[in-house]
Amino acid sequence: MNLIFLGPPGCGKGTQAEILERNHGLVQLSTGAMLREATATGSEFGLKVKAIMDAGQLVPDDVMLKIIDERLDQPDTAKGFILDGFPRTLVQAEGLDEMLARKQRALGAVVAFDVDESALVERISGRFTCAKCGAGYHDKFRQPSKEGVCDACGSTEFTRRSDDRPENVKARLDVYAKQTAPLLPYYTKKGIIHHVDGMADVDTVTRSVRAILNGSADS
Numbered sequence: 001m002n003l004i005f006l007g008p009p010g011c012g013k014g015t016q017a018e019i020l021e022r023n024h025g026l027v028q029l030s031t032g033a034m035l036r037e038a039t040a041t042g043s044e045f046g047l048k049v050k051a052i053m054d055a056g057q058l059v060p061d062d063v064m065l066k067i068i069d070e071r072l073d074q075p076d077t078a079k080g081f082i083l084d085g086f087p088r089t090l091v092q093a094e095g096l097d098e099m100l101a102r103k104q105r106a107l108g109a110v111v112a113f114d115v116d117e118s119a120l121v122e123r124i125s126g127r128f129t130c131a132k133c134g135a136g137y138h139d140k141f142r143q144p145s146k147e148g149v150c151d152a153c154g155s156t157e158f159t160r161r162s163d164d165r166p167e168n169v170k171a172r173l174d175v176y177a178k179q180t181a182p183l184l185p186y187y188t189k190k191g192i193i194h195h196v197d198g199m200a201d202v203d204t205v206t207r208s209v210r211a212i213l214n215g216s217a218d219s
């Protein structure tokens, strides 16, 4: 099944996409992660993207559509994909519709993660990841079981996203409200949206997402 995970930064969509990738063989297509890889190269394109990301703004639609168009041609997406962080604007959503029709593929469901906005700054600004394997942690909600050591790979080095600083988070939430939230009515009209309670604990959210995959959820 091909899915879109939709919700503001910090709603837990990345965590759930990782879980589905691990347990259901779907491919997580995180545009944020793809862009962070591009910034790490230090190329001119990467530097431009980094400035946009650090300001909490959106990378232009035509750039994003091209990235996804090319990524969907990779054979690993044939078994099903989760779009995590894309589309983020109506132009991207319409471009995705056109692209999927052209590639003769279809969306199975859009999963909207409903969250209480006041919790998001704390959720986002506490995030950190293992520098080696990318496993995700949180200062308050998910510390490694042994302090300073990654549970997954044993590495002792961790990183924090530069755009997760509290001063940047507000800009990202404003951008979400203005440019991405209009996608909720867009997909509601298409009749493919399902809501999950993004404030519930990780296992509960995973069960709700699974119910959607199995076609047994209310919309």
Ligand code: AMP
Residues within 6 Å of the ligand: 009, 031, 032, 033, 035, 052, 053, 054, 056, 057, 058, 059, 060, 064, 084, 085, 086, 087, 088, 092, 163, 172
């Ligand atoms: P994320 O990891 O999804 O929170 O994305 C981090 C940042 O990457 C965003 O704040 C944007 O600057 C950029 N970005 C990710 N996905 C998109 C997209 N679909 N359209 C525009 N910019 C994006």
